[in-house]
Amino acid sequence: MGIVIVGGGPAAHRLVNALRRSGYGGRLTVLGAERHPAYHRPLLGSVLAGQLPPEALTLPPAEAELRTGTTVTSVDREHRTVHTGDGASHPYETLVLATGARPRWPRLGGPAPDGEPAAAPPVPVTVLRTLDDCRDLRAALGGPAAAPRSVAVVGAGVLGVETAMTLRESGHHVTLVHRAPHPMDRRLDATAGDLLAERLRQLGVRLLLGRTATGYGPGHLRLDGDERLPADHVVLCAGTVPRTGLARRAGLAVRTGVVVDGHLRTSDPRIHAIGDCAEQDDVVAGTVTTAWEQADTLAALLTGARPGTPARPPRSVLRLRTRAVELAVFGPPQPPAGGGPTETVTFQDRSGARYARLVLSGGRLRAGVLLGLPRAAAALAQLYDRDAPLPSDRLSLLLGVAPMTGEPADLPEDSLVCDCNNVSRAGLRQAWQDGARDLYALVAATRATTGCGGCADDVRAWCAQATAGTAARPGDAALCAPAVPSTLGGVK
Template sequence: MRLVVVGNGMAGSRLVSEVRARDPQMRITVFGAEPCPPYNRVLLSNVLAGSSRPEQVRLLDTSWYAAHDVEAAFGSAVTWIDRDARTVVTEDGRREPYDLLVLATGSDAIVPPIPGVRRAVPFRTLGDCERIMAAAERARRAVVIGGGLLGIEAARGLAGRGLPVTLLHLAGHLMERQLDVEAGEVLGETLAGLGVETRTGVSASSVDADGVRLDDGELVEADLVVLACGVRPVTALAAGAGLEVRRGVVVDDELRTDDPSIFAVGECAEHDGTVYGLVAPAWEQAAVAAEVITGGKALYRGSRLVTRLKAQSVELAAMGETQLTEEHAEVVRFSHRARGTYRKLVIRDDRLVGAILLGESDAVGTLTQLFDRGAPVPGDRAGLLFPGLSAAPVADSPTLMPDAATVCRCNNVTKGQIRECWEAGAGDVAGVAAATRATTGCGTCRDAVAGIVGWLREQEGISV
């Protein structure tokens, strides 16, 4: 069986590792357009801020491919799929036959069609990140266009390097897809305290030599302009092969396209009308596709999205239907803007259907579990927002957390799995990460994993 994977990013590399874990014999070739081994795109903001080095965010290195008998072609873009001959063709003319093909082509950064936009740098790839860092060393002021997740991470990263930063956003408040108006305003106030000036409701008309020109003619001065205007699924390869493409490459519950020998996973895939732009769904899809490819049975039924902002000194989690009002749901809200704190629960039919947690909170684990499982919400609503004030046990305490509780959402790792690998000999967080992949996604579960490991260590000391 010959498996070819097109795309060696977070989805493609996970698919390859999942297949190899299930089948040590299958012949696997993976093509990646980028010239480097796969890396964790979620952690690029840490690289931009200087808190991580590029090599620290790698997912797999070249030695892994050699050790697992996987051929990896770095810097080799596939330009054509010959479905009749079951062959892919690269830009340098290489032809590689396949029995099964997986498209994991990801997304490209959206570049707005405005004059001078070539002076700006998109924030999407490791190469982009390195160009931004090089420019930041000689820049005096930066502008980031786009106030979504990536734009905020880019702005915070540049501010962390000591640059004054202005964040420009077309919508009326930041992260308008995930946050309500007040949460967006509180987030803007938090960023202001970290050195980021936020301008919402503004549109860039051009990128000039001295900065960004707005629609009203105002010039926002900068000698470094970063684009974070969203992403678009890369579907040209699939469309050119005659596969069904809407917003993404259309797939069924087995992640197959309308050609049963071709699968699609990650940001390029559209399942049940949805294109997911987060890492956890991509890795869930990779696991399902790998199971099917290796002869097993598995179905992908969609993902429940939890957005985590990865920016130093900014704690944010948003999930589900955050925009619903009291007309359509029960809404429990707390705001303390002076402390940068905003918490909101959206409850319908006694189930948590949405939540926003901005600012440090020990409620994230419990609320994420309730949201994931669709379990009934306890009657003590205030206790959900402030677990420390409730007389009830805190559900995400390592002592009381059930083994079935999910600790790492990116990799779907439970407390029970962490306990099992500890008992098998993993003696620290690094050992747990190597055995389960916990903490290797967005990284926000690291403290929870460390807490469980510390608790297990204490238990072991007591038993001795």
């Protein structure tokens, strides 16, 4: 019967590859509701900005039976079978739920209690979650030659902030509406939030903070107080909700997400859950890096590579995918209670738009916010991921190296270029010396840029500098020019 995976996104794709690498030779069936095969969701903003064509995000084919556009309607746990909307049935030995999350709809015009819209929104309103959403919004706003449009973005969480900056950089007039006093209020303290707001204003984004969107109509967004904000288009970025309906109907334990234990098992030991739909230790991580880690762990557990090693609780690391704002957030705003005495380290340089707030316990990072400190963010990401102790000189950790100037030559060889795949400048140089003499080859050799995608510009800059500093072959410079992701999920 084999393994059936419900969901065709990055978590499912990673699980299939991890299972095959771990030696699993059985049948693998992936049932994806979207019509597209798996794609690199963190780079959707690049599609929205017109920097990448949609097809560039497609991940390489995985060794599994893939059925796209397939909705799973029910799970028969007694007979270990899943049923789909097309009338088919798929027996399983092990079932993995990787159903992801759906956009949360704010209360504009009365959504249904489960958060879905009560009726289809009018044409000028878009949510952003899928590749089709990006295509629809780009089509509505027109191409690069179209006149700038006025766009209202509702919700200043991570997606809302990134979307507002992307649309502003594309030339549109953007207003970001948020009900809290500062952007990303669930992840940032007031100081960091105020500095982020100030930076957004400098970039030309208009902010309406402490305001609530109450409805929309042709050419406007309605706000509290019955104010009407002129808008050619409204983009809803009000967060996400784990997709748990299938698990609930199957009688599995569900709180915010599908509850899993340290082995990523649901309340039915033959059913596991990973990614945005899974809740482990009361946490729904909601990041692609956590989904990948869970997929790797589950593959090892299912194949016996690590039969007794439980999955560690999610360790959330958030980075804005834009070079305009260097922001990193580690863990929750405050570490969970009961973790022992804590130490708080803060640093602020308002004129330089730099800020740090680290919460430590036992000398280890438990939560933190870094704004405008990219080198410190890279170092802390490694320490946080390994749960390693921080150096005793906290200030040197934050400021021991001069601030980044943007030139590759300014960075030390051991500095990380790609946090997701732990690729340093030295690693890029070694790959270059081994014959990877263009951007595509560097990506293939090191997997830099194939994580969150935030390092793509840095890798391109390194490649251009390396080409300029060597006896370049004909065409080398062109191969390091701004380009698009390859089927590896990186750039070429």
